[in-house]
Amino acid sequence: MPQNRKKLLDLLIGNLSNVVVHDILCRAVENKDIASRYEKETENSFKISKKYREKINPKNTLLQIKDLDYIRTKTTTKAKSERKLLLSCERRLHTQGS
Numbered sequence: 001m002p003q004n005r006k007k008l009l010d011l012l013i014g015n016l017s018n019v020v021v022h023d024i025l026c027r028a029v030e031n032k033d034i035a036s037r038y039e040k041e042t043e044n045s046f047k048i049s050k051k052y053r054e055k056i057n058p059k060n061t062l063l064q065i066k067d068l069d070y071i072r073t074k075t076t077t078k079a080k081s082e083r084k085l086l087l088s089c090e091r092r093l094h095t096q097g098s
Contacts, residue, residue, distance in 0.1 A: 008052050009067065013078060015046075015052065016045075016049050021079055022041045023038075024083065025086075
């Protein structure tokens with residue numbers, strides 16, 4: 001498991017950041033059809049995150065503090081960079097349309 005631990009942590013972080021970004025998008029979009037797609041993606045990524053978390057550590061035990069700090073830092077960083085990327089793409093679309 002030690003070789004796979006980092007990979008599982010990275011997969012967990014990727015899905016958690018996906019949850020954060022899609023939740024933000026769901027709240028920001030006015031079109032209900034698009035918002036429902038983001039909501040489904042949020043739920044799906046959250047379910048997958050739970051499975052990775054259970055593979056890293058058994059369900060009834062707590063994650064180690066160092067793992068929690070690593071997950072929190074990486075998830076925050078990844079979600080922020082995704083958000084910045086989305087905003088820059090949106091700005092480009094608005095400037096091209098003008």
